[in-house]
Amino acid sequence: MKSSLSIPHDALFKKFLSNVTLAKAFLEVYLPTSVKQYCDLNTLQIANGSFVDAHLRQYFSDIVYSLKIAGAPGYIYAVIEHESVVGQLTPFKLLRYQTAIMQQHLEQGNELLPVVVPMLFYRGRRSPYPGPLDLLSCFENQELAEKIFLKPIKLIDLSVIPxxxxxxxxxxxxxxxxxxxxxxxxxxxxxxxVLKILNTDPPPGELLHSMLKYLVEEGKCTNYPQFIQLVTETAPNYREEIMTLAQHLELAGWKKGHQEGRQEGHQEGEQKGELKGERKKTLEIVNNMLATGMQLDKIKELTKLSDQDFAELTEVS
Structure with missing residues (x-):
């Protein structure tokens, strides 16, 4: 339940510390020396906004000051905590409010995060303050958290791994x-x-299919027939699936170019030769698919080629 005294106490707290002169005096007394030496209290101003969650405002009040800290924009975040909610996660709650101030700072057009100095003002009946102040105390495994939390991120940079x-x-x-x-x-x-590794230690079926599909669709290939031959020699178990994927892409690309060429009336000279070469290459691919025993209807379904396309392809031979 919300204390009947919390509203007048909070009102006095905010009114008192909203006076910049009094706030400077307050901070002169209570800021740690190790922090105060970096703070230019002559630049102290009241910042707009409360960062306490709406449903927690019956437990916390806050006031934010902006000032220069080590020559850069920074903030002091003063919070008053009511006795009724002293708990294990109070440091984590303050961290959330600090990051909200940082986010607002970025949204104001700044490119880097500011220093936000938290201060917790306690006026409860129990003495001394019974709650934790160390953020690590909020973790189930404090020893492990100390090794990980706020430490440099573990980077996996494939570009430098041989x-x-x-x-x-x-x-x-x-x-x-x-x-x-x-x-x-x-x-x-x-x-x-890649195929040698997959032969030795293949992933589960659906994941294997996704990897082969990614290999063929996203990879760049200068010679698909040679690529299919490589697959046949390196990973015969995957030959049909990769061949189907590769040829599907190859034929789809031929069909698009063929249809565009037909609509443009087949340009003269070198372009005609290029088109003829592509059609011949496509015929080889279709013949390879037929050689694997794949039915013509299946090839048509995979490639989306029409009967007319097949008729024109066979003319190349």
């Missing part, structure tokens, strides 16, 4: 190689080490 080291990572090695090289290496370079 491929030889990645290949020792067992079940995640193929995934890492794909992520590292998919935009920079031709499939003829990338596919072999």
């Amino acid at each position: 491929d030889e080291e990645i290949q020792t990572h067992k079940s995640i090695a193929a995934f890492e190689l794909l992520q590292k090289h998919i935009r920079t290496r031709d499939l003829l370079q990338l596919a072999q080490p």
Whole structure:
């Protein structure tokens, strides 16, 4: 229940500390020396806004000061806590309010985070203050939290990890190689080490399909027939699936170019030769699909080619 005294006490607290002269005197007394030496109290101003959650305002009141700290914009965040809510997570609540001040600072056009100095004002009956002040006390495993929380982030930078080291990572090695090289290496370079790893330690079926699909759809290839041959030699178990994916993309690209060329009336000279070469290449791919025993209807379904497309392709031979 909200204390009947909390409203007048809070009102006096905020009125008193909203006076800049009195606030300076208050901070001169209570700011730690290690912090105060960086604070230019002559720049102290009252900042707008309360950062306490609406449903917690019966437990907390706050006031924010802006000032120069070590020559840069900073804030002092003073909070009054009512005796009724002294609890284990109070430091975490204050951290949330501090980050809200930081976010507002960024939204005002600043590019870096400010220093926010928290201060907790307690006027309860129990003495001394019975709650925790250390944020680490809010964690279930304080020893582990001390090693992790607010420490530099663990970075996994694939760009600097040698491929030889990645290949020792067992079940995640193929995934890492794909992520590292998919935009920079031709499939003829990338596919072999990836497929060898997948042969040795394949992921579950649906994930395997997703990785093969990603390899073919996102990778760059200068010679699809050579790529299919590489797959046949390196990972025959995946030949049909990769071949279907690769040829589907290849034929879809041919069909788009073929239809655009037909609509434009087939330009003369070199463009005609290029189109003829592409059609011949596509015929080879269709023949390869037929050689695997794939039915014509299935090829049409995968490639979305019409009967007319097939008729024109066979003329190339």
